[in-house]
Every structure is written in C-alpha cells, then in structure tokens.
Amino acid sequence: MQSLLVVGTGLIGTSIGLALQGQRRVLLADVDDEALGAAVDRGAGQRWDGRTDVDLAVVAVPPLLTAGALQDLQRREVSASLTHVASCQSRVQHDLELLETDLSNVCGGHPLAGREVAGPAGATARLFVGRPWVACPSPETAADVLTQVTDLAVACGADPTVMSPEAHDRAVALSSHLPQVTASALAARLLESDTAAVRVSGPGLQDTTRVAASDPDLWTDVLSANAGHVAPLAALLADDLRRVADALSVLARTPDDGAALGVVRDVLSRGNAGRALVPVKRGVRDRDVAVVAVRVPDQPGRLADLLVRAAAAGVNVEDVRVEHLAGHQTGVVELLVRADQRTDLLSALRAGGLEVLGELS
Amino acid sequence: MQSLLVVGTGLIGTSIGLALQGQRRVLLADVDDEALGAAVDRGAGQRWDGRTDVDLAVVAVPPLLTAGALQDLQRREVSASLTHVASCQSRVQHDLELLETDLSNVCGGHPLAGREVAGPAGATARLFVGRPWVACPSPETAADVLTQVTDLAVACGADPTVMSPEAHDRAVALSSHLPQVTASALAARLLESDTAAVRVSGPGLQDTTRVAASDPDLWTDVLSANAGHVAPLAALLADDLRRVADALSVLARTPDDGAALGVVRDVLSRGNAGRALVPVKRGVRDRDVAVVAVRVPDQPGRLADLLVRAAAAGVNVEDVRVEHLAGHQTGVVELLVRADQRTDLLSALRAGGLEVLGELS
Numbered sequence A, B: 001m002q003s004l005l006v007v008g009t010g011l012i013g014t015s016i017g018l019a020l021q022g023q024r025r026v027l028l029a030d031v032d033d034e035a036l037g038a039a040v041d042r043g044a045g046q047r048w049d050g051r052t053d054v055d056l057a058v059v060a061v062p063p064l065l066t067a068g069a070l071q072d073l074q075r076r077e078v079s080a081s082l083t084h085v086a087s088c089q090s091r092v093q094h095d096l097e098l099l100e101t102d103l104s105n106v107c108g109g110h111p112l113a114g115r116e117v118a119g120p121a122g123a124t125a126r127l128f129v130g131r132p133w134v135a136c137p138s139p140e141t142a143a144d145v146l147t148q149v150t151d152l153a154v155a156c157g158a159d160p161t162v163m164s165p166e167a168h169d170r171a172v173a174l175s176s177h178l179p180q181v182t183a184s185a186l187a188a189r190l191l192e193s194d195t196a197a198v199r200v201s202g203p204g205l206q207d208t209t210r211v212a213a214s215d216p217d218l219w220t221d222v223l224s225a226n227a228g229h230v231a232p233l234a235a236l237l238a239d240d241l242r243r244v245a246d247a248l249s250v251l252a253r254t255p256d257d258g259a260a261l262g263v264v265r266d267v268l269s270r271g272n273a274g275r276a277l278v279p280v281k282r283g284v285r286d287r288d289v290a291v292v293a294v295r296v297p298d299q300p301g302r303l304a305d306l307l308v309r310a311a312a313a314g315v316n317v318e319d320v321r322v323e324h325l326a327g328h329q330t331g332v333v334e335l336l337v338r339a340d341q342r343t344d345l346l347s348a349l350r351a352g353g354l355e356v357l358g359e360l361s
Helices: A011-019 A033-041 A063-075 A089-098 A143-155 A165-192 A203-213 A216-225 A227-253 A258-275 A302-312 A339-351 B011-020 B033-041 B063-075 B089-098 B143-155 B165-192 B203-208 B216-225 B227-253 B258-275 B302-312 B339-351
Strands: A003-007 A025-029 A056-059 A082-084 A106-111 A132-136 A159-162 A289-297 A319-323 A330-338 A355-360 B003-007 B025-029 B056-059 B082-084 B106-111 B132-136 B159-162 B289-297 B319-323 B330-338 B355-360
Touching: A003 A011, A003 A063, A011 A025, A011 A033, A025 A033, A056 A063, A056 A143, A063 A082, A063 A089, A063 A216, A082 A143, A089 A106, A089 A132, A089 A165, A106 A143, A106 A165, A132 A143, A132 A165, A143 A159, A165 A203, A165 A216, A165 A227, A165 B165, A165 B203, A165 B227, A165 B258, A203 B165, A203 B203, A203 B258, A216 A227, A216 B227, A216 B258, A227 A258, A227 B165, A227 B216, A227 B227, A258 B165, A258 B216, A289 A302, A289 A339, A302 A330, A302 A339, A302 B302, A330 A339, A339 A355, B003 B011, B003 B063, B011 B025, B011 B033, B011 B143, B025 B033, B056 B063, B056 B143, B063 B082, B063 B089, B063 B216, B082 B143, B089 B106, B089 B132, B089 B165, B106 B143, B106 B165, B132 B143, B132 B165, B143 B159, B165 B216, B165 B227, B216 B227, B227 B258, B289 B302, B289 B339, B302 B330, B302 B339, B330 B339, B339 B355
Parallel strands: A003 A025, A003 A056, A056 A082, A082 A106, A132 A159, B003 B025, B003 B056, B056 B082, B082 B106, B132 B159
Antiparallel strands: A106 A132, A289 A330, A289 A355, A319 A330, A319 B319, B106 B132, B289 B330, B289 B355, B319 B330
16 A cells, blocks of 8 residues: 655645545644644544655645745655645745755645635545646656656545646636635625624625635735736726726616616626536536425424434435524425435425425426 | 415515415416416416405515506505515615605515526525515505515515615625625636636635626616615725735735735635624524534435434534535534534534544534
8 A cells, every 4th residue: 555644734634634544554744733633533644753754745734834844855755756735836836946956756736625614623535526636747747746646636536637837826816816815805894884784694695705714824825825826816806896886886876877787787797607617516416316395393303303204214315404593493404315216205204294395406 | 364466476476475375375477477377387376367456465576677566556456565575675765756656555675585596497485484584664654564574574484674775775785785796706707717717616616606697687787776885885895806916916026025915814814704794504603603523324314313312412403514425435414503512412422433523613
C-alpha cells in the first residue's frame, strides 16, 4: 500500500485522510497538536514521527504558508513527490521560485470542495466525491509527479483535471473567489438594517449569503493571493451593480423609463443565461428521485416514527428535510426516495394515518 | 365553509388554492386559460363563473397589474374583502389611490415564499408553511379585512405579521430584492468567461447564483415597483465591491499592504456578522443550534434507529441531513438540535454504539 503524508489537518487535510482509509497508509502532521489529535481521533490517519519516508506528501495549510511548508519537506527529504491543495496556484508557484525550491518534484493541486464549517470537525470522507480536483503542474514538474496527483484525486472520488497555475487562478477567481466577495458584501449590508429585513426573509437570502459564514482570515489570504485575477472581476461586478442602482434611481422617479427598465431587464436576463451554465448538484438527477411531504407534530420521536414506518416497508430514505419553526406545533418533513419506491412509501405512510401533503417530482 | 376567489393561477395563486383545500371553497380565475386549466387539474379549486360572490378575493397577478385587478373586482362587487400578494406594497397602494379605489375593503399581503419554478406546475400546498406572510393595511383598511388576511395566512400554514406598506418594502428591498439583483449580476459575469470557470466550480457558485434562475420579466416589475428602496442599497453594495476591488488591485502589486488587507478582511468579517443574523431555517439562527454527525450504514431502518435513540433521550431533532452516494456502504447523517440538547444527544448516540464523527457548531 502506498503511503501518504498530510501536513495540515484542517478540513481539507483531514478529509483527504478519511477518504483514503483502506487505500493508502496515511500519516498526519500539524503544528496545532489539538487539530492533529482531532484528525487522528476521527480516523484520518496516524501521527507522523517527523522522519518516516512517504510516496507522496500533501501540504494542506493556508495558501500563504504553502510554499514554506513544501520547502521544509524537500529539505527533510521526506518524499520524492510533493503536492498541495492551495486555492491559488500562481502565488504558491511564485513563492517556490523565490525560495529556489526544486520544482521538478512539486505539482500543485486544488480540490474544489469545502464547507463553511472549518477544521477537522467538518471533515468527511465524501468531501471530494464528484468534485473537480485541478492538478496544476509547472513547466518543471516531472510527469510522474503529475500522475501521482491525479491518482490522489481519483482515490478521493474526485474528477481530476489539469490546468496551468495561471488558467486555474483565472477560473477560480470567477467561480469561487468572486462569489465569496459578493456573498460577504451582501451579508454585510444586513448589519446596517433594523431586524425587520431578516425577519421577513425567504430562502433567497439564505442561499445567497451562505458562504459569507466562511473564515475571514483564511479568505483574506486566499483573496490577496489571487488578487490580480479577482480585482478586475470585482470591479466589473461593482460597475454592473452601479448601473442597476442608477437605473433604479431613475425608475423610482419615472416608473416607465424605457432605458432604465432595459438596464434592469438586461442584468436579470444575463443572470438567467449565466446561471444556466452552472452545473447542478453532483451525481443525482432530479428525475431519479421522488419527494414526499408529510405533516408531523413537532415532538421528540415523531420523525423517528415516520422513518420506522418507511423502513418497515423496505423503503430506503435517501434524504430527509425537516421544515418547521421552533415552537410550532407541526412541521413538514420531506422524504427523498428512489422514484420506484415512492408508491410503497405513500402506502406505508397513509396506512400509519400520517398526513401526506403532496408529492414533488 | 368560507369561500375564496383567487385571481391569477401562477405559482402563488395555485399554491394558495392547494393549501386551502378542505378549509375554504376555492374558486379560480386567470386571463390565461391554460394556466387556469392547469391549476384546476392540480386540484387547487374550481373555475369561477365570473359572477359568484365570495367572502375574500385574492389577487395574485404581477405587481404592476395588481391595482387594476383589484379595482375590477371592486366594480363587479364580487367580494366585500380584497387582498393581494404583491412583493411591493407601496406601489400597489399608490396605484389604488390613483385609481380612486375604495381603500377600506382592501388589505395588502405578501407571503415570503417562492421557488425558481414558476407557474401552476411549481405550486405546492406546503409553499407557505412556516414562512412569513406580511399583512400591509393602509390607514383606511377596515379591521375585519385585516383579520381576514391574517386568517388566510394562518390557514395556509404561514406566520402572519403586520407592517405598513412602507416598512414592508424597506425590509424586502434588503432581504429579497437586493439578493436577487446581486445573484443576477454575479451569474451574468459567467457569460463573459471561457468554460473553465464553471467547470472548476464548487458549491459556493451553485448557492450564490440559484435565484438568478428567476423570471426576468416578473423581477423587472418587482424591482421597478420597489426601485426607491432597492436603488440606494444596490449603490452601497456597488461601493463596497468597488472598495474591495481597489484594495485587491493594491494587493496584486503589494501583497502585504496593511490598509488593503484591512479592507478585504473587514468586508469578510462584516459578512460573517451579517450572515449570523440570517435565520438558518425559518427562525433558527446558527448560534442556537448544534450539529452532530454520525456514520450509519446505508440500509433501510438505520436512520430510523438513530432518531428513535434521540427521541428516547428526549431530544427533538430539528433537522436531519443525510449525505451519501447511492451505492456506498455507509452514509453520514447530520442531526441539528437545540444547542442545549447536544450533550443528551451525544450520550444517547454513544450509548447506542453509534459512531459520532464530529460536532459542528
């Protein structure tokens, strides 16, 4: 079995260890002994003794610390192949050149996965499943090191792809870094309002601000490391919003101003077209599943009762969504099942006297 | 049984009809006979004959057509009480005043619910469950008409609240209309890129752009009807993004510029604080809940077993998220509970020999 050293047992490093259990011998290191202990407890691997050689070392520390950690591993001759998971590749590449590191045994990598919950506690073996994992070789990278990175991606369940550091950084500036800036700036607006706005909010506010919960220190590093690519995009977005703001100012005075209506409609229409390019949820297609909604009293055990009935009918519930307000007498539970088990589930629920509210497809 | 006329069988109108089945006699009308037929087929109510009196009429047409439709119903003396569901209340109020409508029997209303799937096909009886439904009386509105609107909200499973049209419009400008503009402008940026960006995207892009799929014509109406409130918010957001863009331009040249780093960190930190105000799930905020992750075999009944254990310990599971891939042998279940029930839940799960993967908070 090949061996792997993970340096940095945060969300990504610990998740890599978890994903590779049974496939690689995983050793773990972190300057923060508490984080390291948590990752070992989670079963992500064993503590590295600081000496043992490995086949591949993965540096999973914040982007501005990545090059230094790679250089340190090179000096200690721990591994013939090195990779990292930094969300900005050119900056790491540049730092490595400044440090006069041997570039032939380093190949950058970036798994496009994450959650707002940081650290080993948020880690999961499934974090990378179906996600892109971009391998970013430099011109000096040896081919076999690149292969090790794409093999690592596959072993974690990800879809490997290869880009230059420059192309990668340009792509994630738009697909990841600009959305982060936008969500943060939007959520920041809520601080300057009374409480009415969040009280009368719908699911749109929830979705658009979700990533604003991300770690500010980590993201300050990420954004400044990729500043050259993110800056012009943020400027263009600011210009677009300024144009919409100006058009709305006109419409506030002249509700039927054709040019102003055109500006507003144009951004909404282009938004429609842009959104159509975004891949939907990984793996599962809508048509393969059925959703059944049931009203249940909001009491301990009622959700369990529902699932016991489903299980008794041989139905495997793929996902559960509970929608209710704390303190309310009833909630709504949506059960997601394979489409061909829908009829069995409905029969079981109705036989149990449960109120089925509707079926979505 | 009280009777209700719904004029406009789109997503909202049809969902109201579905929600009230068994509680009200629902009659339906729409200028588009195909939409009306679809709503009747869905079981949302019966076709209105154009004459029959009702106890309450609900106008559920686009905001700029709402006042005209209300005036038409008043002239035909169809109902002693009238409401509507427009997402902009002041504009409708203003239009009604221009039309010299009798304002005493009209009370505006706005259910904060929706989906990207428009029309009767997207309708569901549960659309309003647990959602805010803002009743917006004018100074002339008779008290019993207001009561009819809050009764309607309750009958649909929503939480009625009362605001002036002005306060409502100011609140939704921030909680709904600004997020729409932002998501659309962000998604529109994708059109000007090569395909690499969307190919290497993660869940952040998916969430931040979801509402950009909304109907551009409907939203042009909504935004222009509430332009006076949305314009200054969009301008402030544009200014914030411009400031971040400028700071990032500095960082592209001078990576350790303290002032520029401060600007970037500030927007991320304020975004964190703003996001903490957003209800996670209809009224529950992040800090009030704990999330416990457990590994379970992907077999019928195992999820039920988990919830039975939680219930036996007196823990009310607020939400459940199941994460697994079809075909995998195990999945991870995240249980969301009130923060003060976390310890009880952990004890119960561990006593049952279940593998707790980590606690998120």
